[in-house]
Amino acid sequence: PKDILLLVLASRGYSCFPHIWKKLGWCAFMYEEFISALVKELKELPPPSPSEPRSSVLKLNHQGHPTRTVGLGELENGVTRIPMEYRVMYKPEAQNFPLVDGFFFVDSPRKTLVGLQMATAGEHHTTTSTVNLFKNNMAAYFKGWKKLSRDMSWEIIYVQHENSTMITNWQRCGPVITKNLSDAEKEIVAFWNGNVHEYQFALTTDFVNKIRAK
Template sequence: MKGYIIHDLAEPDDAPSDDLPPRGWGMVLVSPPFERNYKEWVKRSDAKKMVMDCPGESDVKAMCVWMRRHQPVREQAEYWKVVKGQMDEVGPIPRYIFDERKYDNWVQRCHKTVDEATSSVILQCIGLGRGGSWDLMKVLYWLARVVRVRGKAGGSEFFSNLPVSAHLGNKTLFKSANLMQQVDFNFLISGLTDYLISENFGRCTVFAFLNGSFVSAIERRLRELRPSPQLQSHRCALAVYSRERSTRHHVLPPLEHFSERIDVDHWVLYVTEVENFPLVDGFFFVKTKPMTLVGLRMATAGEHHTTASTVRQFTEYLAAYFNGWEESSRPLSWEMIYVQHADSTPMNDWQRCDVVSSDNVSDDEKQKIAAFWNEKVRQYQVSISSREVPRRV
């Protein structure tokens, strides 16, 4: 053997020459999972297919250290900060994160892919969370990365398509939530649930509440947080009405793009596109007497206290979104569920509603809101890992 050729097929609809490899040479063909790129060559060459992960963060950091090894430590740190920011945006793809010009072009193309996606294009994202060639899902070329998965049989392996980065993943999920049919979006979430949990995927993790397996795992682990152990315990509505759950979602746009109030619908998962939405990441209503609002908050820290002005801001959003909110909210029962990854510091104590200085809420109203929170809001905490939710590929 004279040596090996490494042939990189970076683009879709690319293919190696029929003359490769020359006699006496071996060849490694590197390609995204576009089968038509390599299917004939693999057959002709009797090649073995292997799955290779993208480099991890520690791998990329080591590359940065090596490339800037002759520079001062401060400059090395600044270079890593730039590369890390670009990796957070487009994923750990060396050909783009180490070249500023290529990065600029690529990140624009990725965002344009999501921004201009039609219903038929975004439907290709149904392959996220599952294996499968990209031949019929070309949109994954800009939005996905391949992750190697070991099979149960000895030595077997396959790959799963996951969002290339949390940033693009969030954007893709919200676009899918707006454009996909409900059954298709639920199918997408069923494949991505363990990823949303394991990666601490921020507010998009609330979409996991559309997955029955996830909700079942949550119900069994709910733990009530009480301001005083003397107070009577209270079962969470999610556990009491375990046979019912959210199977539909509704994405609430920013108020500047919202024209007409909607009616409150029970067991609909409401998620908002508003950045830094106050108090919750999502919520739903349960048909009880009185009606129950269940707020969902993804939490990583061991405490997640709020303020009276934050609660007030949340209720102002609800009044702007829903018909007759002032009337229907009077007898409303409130519950908060804090969902944490199993590796996070567990939240063990009651989460306070503090009274702090605020220009938009009077002192009297702040005291009333804090009293309502402390007396009427039920709180629950649950820690969960992806291992506790059945994985579908």
């Protein structure tokens, strides 16, 4: 199943179906061989000053990858808060879930939320309302989220097909000019610029072949 998944994801015709790419691209993160190879190809998108570049938590602890999945139901149907667990891939069922397509938590060397965005465009800037909605959703899904998320780093990995327009620069939150934002919106922008680290990865046929050859 792993080899078939990787071959399908890397196939040139597959990028024509972005909705399927979004549904299946995150599955590869369940395999240690994939993570071990990915961290060598992961490109950091340098954050704005005064934040400094930093290696992904997966590069320092690639064994922190998820080993099982948990689906997150749509909030409008009513959900029961669950304990947050490390090394679990959380997959939202809602098609319009904000910010990421899936996410997991790593506990070492630092407590980190790793969000996966299956990106097909060359830019993937977000908005303060999207980030705020994501935070609210997390509080609705997980017990004690406010305490759990304190001092938690965020990493966003933009996973792209080799035929996509590559993301090469930091993806901002909010508009370029922030003077007209409310205080609450400015707080979210400051959080994004100071607590979020972004990375880009291109899934290519050559990358898949290297993994399969091992």
